[in-house]
Amino acid sequence: MTDNVVIDVHGMTKRFGDQTAVNGIDLQVRQGEVYGFLGPNGSGKTTFIRMLCGLLAADAGEGTCLGFDVIKESEYIKRQVGYMTQRFSFYEDMSIAENLDFVARMYDVQNRREAVLESIERLGLAGRQKQLAGELSGGWKQRLALAACLIHKPRLLLLDEPTAGVDPKARRDFWEQIHKLAAQGLTFLITTHYMDEAERCDRLAYLSYGNLLTSGTAAEVIAGAQLTTWSVGGPELQEVARQLRGKPGVGQAVAFGTKLHVSGSDAHGLEQAIAPFRTEPYVWQQISPGLEDVFIHLMGSSKDNFSI
Amino acid sequence: MKKRIHFSFARLWAIVLKEFIQMRRDRLTFGMIIGIPVAQLMLFGYAINGDPKHLPTAVLLADNSQQGRSLLSALKNSDYFNFVREVHSEAEAEATLARGEVQFVVTIPENFSRNLLRGEKPTLLIEADATDPSATGNAIASLRILLGSALQQDLKGPLAFLAGSDGPINLRVHARYNPEGISQYNIVPGLMGVVLTMTMVMITGLAITRERERGTMENLLSMPTRPLEVLLGKIIPYIFVGYIQVGLILTAARFLFHVPMAGSIPLLLLASSVFIAANLAMGITFSTLAKNQLQAMQMTFFFFLPSLLLSGFMFPFRGMPEWAQVIGELLPLTHFLRIVRGILLKGNGIEEVVLQLWQIMLFALVVLTIGVKRYRKTLD
Numbered sequence: 001m002t003d004n005v006v007i008d009v010h011g012m013t014k015r016f017g018d019q020t021a022v023n024g025i026d027l028q029v030r031q032g033e034v035y036g037f038l039g040p041n042g043s044g045k046t047t048f049i050r051m052l053c054g055l056l057a058a059d060a061g062e063g064t065c066l067g068f069d070v071i072k073e074s075e076y077i078k079r080q081v082g083y084m085t086q087r088f089s090f091y092e093d094m095s096i097a098e099n100l101d102f103v104a105r106m107y108d109v110q111n112r113r114e115a116v117l118e119s120i121e122r123l124g125l126a127g128r129q130k131q132l133a134g135e136l137s138g139g140w141k142q143r144l145a146l147a148a149c150l151i152h153k154p155r156l157l158l159l160d161e162p163t164a165g166v167d168p169k170a171r172r173d174f175w176e177q178i179h180k181l182a183a184q185g186l187t188f189l190i191t192t193h194y195m196d197e198a199e200r201c202d203r204l205a206y207l208s209y210g211n212l213l214t215s216g217t218a219a220e221v222i223a224g225a226q227l228t229t230w231s232v233g234g235p236e237l238q239e240v241a242r243q244l245r246g247k248p249g250v251g252q253a254v255a256f257g258t259k260l261h262v263s264g265s266d267a268h269g270l271e272q273a274i275a276p277f278r279t280e281p282y283v284w285q286q287i288s289p290g291l292e293d294v295f296i297h298l299m300g301s302s303k304d305n306f307s308i
Numbered sequence: 309m310k311k312r313i314h315f316s317f318a319r320l321w322a323i324v325l326k327e328f329i330q331m332r333r334d335r336l337t338f339g340m341i342i343g344i345p346v347a348q349l350m351l352f353g354y355a356i357n358g359d360p361k362h363l364p365t366a367v368l369l370a371d372n373s374q375q376g377r378s379l380l381s382a383l384k385n386s387d388y389f390n391f392v393r394e395v396h397s398e399a400e401a402e403a404t405l406a407r408g409e410v411q412f413v414v415t416i417p418e419n420f421s422r423n424l425l426r427g428e429k430p431t432l433l434i435e436a437d438a439t440d441p442s443a444t445g446n447a448i449a450s451l452r453i454l455l456g457s458a459l460q461q462d463l464k465g466p467l468a469f470l471a472g473s474d475g476p477i478n479l480r481v482h483a484r485y486n487p488e489g490i491s492q493y494n495i496v497p498g499l500m501g502v503v504l505t506m507t508m509v510m511i512t513g514l515a516i517t518r519e520r521e522r523g524t525m526e527n528l529l530s531m532p533t534r535p536l537e538v539l540l541g542k543i544i545p546y547i548f549v550g551y552i553q554v555g556l557i558l559t560a561a562r563f564l565f566h567v568p569m570a571g572s573i574p575l576l577l578l579a580s581s582v583f584i585a586a587n588l589a590m591g592i593t594f595s596t597l598a599k600n601q602l603q604a605m606q607m608t609f610f611f612f613l614p615s616l617l618l619s620g621f622m623f624p625f626r627g628m629p630e631w632a633q634v635i636g637e638l639l640p641l642t643h644f645l646r647i648v649r650g651i652l653l654k655g656n657g658i659e660e661v662v663l664q665l666w667q668i669m670l671f672a673l674v675v676l677t678i679g680v681k682r683y684r685k686t687l688d
Contacts, residue, residue, distance in 0.1 A: 054685075055687050059688050076530055079532045081530075083530040090524065091524055092522070103531070104533045
C-alpha cells in the first residue's frame with residue numbers, strides 16, 4: 001500500500017518565533033496524483049512545501065517523502081524533487097539554455113546536452129534558448145521554470161503558485177502539460193488561488209492559518225462542508241447582501257458575477273433568514289455549493305490566530 | 309488656487325526620528341559610524357609614527373673592543389636601534405635582512421680598535437633594509453652625529469688627536485634593496501596587495517547576498533549541493549580575475565615605474581594565488597554573514613581599512629605600536645606585502661616566502677571554515 005504513496009507525513013509543524021506557520025499538518029499524496037493546495041496568503045502553503053524539500057527545518061513532524069525520511073534525508077529527497085518557487089528564481093542574467101544547463105549540471109543529469117535540448121524542444125522554447133531569462137514575459141518565465149524543474153526527471157513536483165500572473169491561455173496550456181505528466185506517473189503538489197485550477201486537481205487540501213481544514217476530492221470537500229447555498233439575481237444585490245449579513249442562519253453573502261450566493265450551515269435557519277427577501281423582482285434558487293462557496297465558508301469559520 | 313504645501317517641522321522631525329530608528333536598527337552602519345573615527349583617531353593620533361624607533365638591529369661583531377662597544381651603546385641610546393641578535397657571518401647577516409627580521413645590520417670589522425687607535429679610520433658598516441625608505445631615513449640621518457660624539461669619551465688625552473675634524477672612523481651605510489630610496493619601489497608592489505584586497509573581498513562579498521536578494525538562493529538551496537561546493541564555486545572564477553589585476557600591476561611596475569624585479573616572478577605568481585584565495589574566502593564568509601548586499605559592502609570596508617593602515621602599506625610597520633602590529637600580523641595583506649617586496653626588491657626565494665605564506669594559508673583556512681559553518685542550508 002505504501003508503494004504508491006509519494007508523500008506521507010504527519011504532524012508537520014513550523015514556528016517562526018512565537019507564531020505557528022504550519023500547525024501539525026498530516027498529508028498523504030499518491031503517485032500520479034495532482035494534489036491541490038489551497039488557502040489564503042500566509043496560510044502556510046509555501047512553508048509546508050519548503051519543509052517537504054528540506055528548505056526549512058521542521059520543528060515537529062515525521063514521515064516520508066519519496067520513501068525518504070522527511071526530516072533526516074532531505075539531501076536524497078532534493079535529488080528527486082522538482083521545486084518551482086513562487087517567485088521566479090532562475091538567473092535573469094543568464095540565457096534560457098544557460099539556466100537549463102546549470103540546473104542539469106547541478107543534478108548531475110546523464111547526457112546533459114541532449115537533456116537540455118530535449119527540454120527546450122518539449123516546452124516550445126526552441127529558437128529562444130539564447131534569450132536572457134530576465135527578458136522573458138511572465139508566461140515564458142513560467143515555462144522555463146517548469147522545464148528546469150523537470151530536467152532531472154524528478155518523481156515529485158512541488159509547484160508553488162506556478163500560474164500566478166500568467167494569462168488564461170498559458171494557464172490552460174500549463175495544466176494540460178501537468179495532466180500529461182501526471183498520466184506518466186509524475187506526482188504533483190500545486191498551490192493555487194484559482195478555483196478552476198482547484199477543480200482540475202485530483203484531490204485538494206485547504207489550509208488556513210497553518211491548519212489543514214479539509215482535504216479530499218472536490219466532491220468530498222464540498223459534501224464535507226455541509227453547506228446550503230442559495231443563488232439570487234436581481235437589482236441592488238449589494239444592499240441585499242448588506243442586510244443579510246449577520247442575520248442568524250446566514251454564514252456568508254458573496255457576489256458571484258451578477259448573482260449573489262447566500263450560504264449557511266443550517267439549512268432551515270438560512271431559509272427563514274432569506275424568507276423576507278424572497279420578493280419580486282428577485283429570483284431565488286437553491287443550488288449545490290461550489291468549491292469557492294466552501295472555501296469562503298472555511299476561511300470565514302477558521303479562527304484568525306495572526307493578529308497582523 | 310491650490311493651497312501650497314508649506315514646509316513642516318513636524319514632518320521633518322518625523323523623518324529625522326525615522327532615520328534615527330533605522331540607524332539604530334542597522335547595527336553595522338552604526339558600528340561604522342563609531343568604529344571608523346575611533347580607528348582613525350587611534351591610528352593617526354597614537355599609532356602612526358613617522359619617525360619609527362627601536363628598529364630591530366643585528367650586530368656582526370668581528371672585533372670585541374672597548375671602542376666597538378661604545379659605538380654600539382651609543383646606537384642603542386639613540387632609541388633608533390634595538391639590538392635583537394648577534395650574527396656571526398656576512399651570510400647570516402644577509403639572511404636575517406632578507407627575511408625582514410631586522411631592519412639594520414651593524415658590522416664592527418676586524419681590527420676595528422687597532423685601526424682606530426692607529427688613526428687609520430676604520431670603517432663602520434651599517435646595512436639597512438631600505439625597501440621602505442621612510443622606515444630607515446631618520447635612523448640613518450642620526451648616525452653621523454651619534455658616532456662622532458660616542459667616541460669623544462674614549463678618545464681623550466693622548467688619543468684626542470684622533471677625534472679630529474673629519475671624525476675618527478669612516479661610516480658606510482648600505483641602503484639595501486632600494487639604494488636610491490625611491491618610494492615607488494615600495495609602494496607600487498604594495499599596491500598589488502592593496503588592490504587585490506579591496507576588489508577580491510568585495511566581489512565575493514556580494515556573491516551570496518546577491519543570490520539571496522534576487523531570490524535565486526531558494527532555488528540553489530533546493531538543489532542537491534554542499535556548502536563547500538557553493539562557496540568554492542564562487543571563489544574559483546575570481547582567482548582568474550585576481551590574476552588579471554596582478555598582471556596589470558606587474559606590467560605597470562616594470563614598464564612605468566621601473567621597479568626592480570630581483571626575484572622569481574613565477575614564485576610571486578604562485579604566492580599571489582594563495583593571497584587571492586585568502587581574500588576571496590574572506591569575502592565569501594562576509595557574504596554568509598551579511599543580510600544584504602549593502603551589509604556585505606560595509607563589511608568589506610571594515611576589513612579593507614585596517615588592511616590598508618596596519619599592514620605596512622601606508623606607514624612603516626615598525627613605526628606602529630605593538631598592539632597595532634599584533635593586529636597587522638593577522639592580516640593577509642601584511643604578509644603578502646612582505647612577500648611581494650621581498651621577491652621583487654630583495655630577490656627572496658622560496659624559503660623566505662614560505663615563512664609568510666603559511667600565515668596567509670592559515671588565515672584562508674580559518675575564514676573559509678567559518679564561512680562553511682555559517683552557510684545556511686535552509687532558508688530558516
